[in-house]
Amino acid sequence: MTMHTNVNGEHRPRQPGPPPHQHYYPRNHYSSSSSAASFKGCCCCLFLLLTFLALLVLAVILVIVLAIKPKKPQFDLQQVSVQYVGITTAAASATSPATTASLSLNIRMQFTAVNPNKVGIKYSESKFYVMYRGVPLGVATVPGFYQPSQSVRKVETTVMVDKINLLQTDAEDLVKDASLNDRVELKVLGDVGAKIRVLQFTTPRVQVTMNCIVVISPRKQKLTYKQCGVDSVNV
Known part of the structure; x- marks a missing residue:
């Protein structure tokens, strides 16, 4: 049995009762949302990188073609x-x-x-x-x-x-x-x-x-x- 001290300094036994309410937050929900957002960000960056590389290669080929001016054989x-x-x-x-x-x-x-x-x-x-x-x-x-x-x-x-x-x-x-x-x-x-x-x-x-x-x-x-x-x- 635990003792409880009131405002007057008197010690009284604590009455049994339900434990204080605790809040539990689902960690998996937030971790999965974070992983999905991270995956989407990586895919977006990869897509932009591939698009940039494709445009760069196309620009190089275009410059070379214009430089050499190919003729039909x-x-x-x-x-x-x-x-x-x-x-x-x-x-x-x-x-x-x-x-x-x-x-x-x-x-x-x-x-x-x-x-x-x-x-x-x-x-x-x-x-x-x-x-x-x-x-x-x-x-x-x-x-x-x-x-x-x-x-x-x-x-x-x-x-x-x-x-x-x-x-x-x-x-x-x-x-x-x-x-x-x-x-x-x-x-x-x-x-x-x-x-x-x-x-x-x-x-x-x-x-x-x-x-x-x-x-x-x-x-x-x-x-x-x-x-x-x-x-x-x-x-």
Whole structure:
């Protein structure tokens, strides 16, 4: 039993009673709120930092591009060498009323790549399709390569066609062109993809579309005419 002293100095026993009321505050609520606010602040700072770095890199690339003034690369079909042209025909008969013909072809094409820029160019693999009156005959592949600044490079590829059979109308046209006119007109179509590299950065891909017409003499086994057109589009 505990004693209580009143205002008059008398000692009286303390009456039992409920303990004084104590306030308890949930610590977890405040700690979790503080952690969430801290996390949001860190995310905001990180986002601002990444945005600043992205803008800085973009500004550097823009300054470099404006400084070097990149120009589109030049890619042209320079030479066409005819190594072999063979046409096999079969006249119409009772068993086969339609005229048939097969074409064998072996030509070598040389392309010239010109890089007028002060930085290098990265070319991707290119495919060129050889066609006769819209009929695909063969495909020539040029592997991808890197070209240094302000340089000229020559690349070669070969198209080999082994006895491809043509339909009746195309076969008759081929026989007429080869026997009467001694000229077989072919089309060479293809796309060349290139990217300019600046300090480990590459510019958007530039696609060069090539459309060439070549005329071959089956009798002389050589090229008699060549004309090419080139268009450039950004991809």
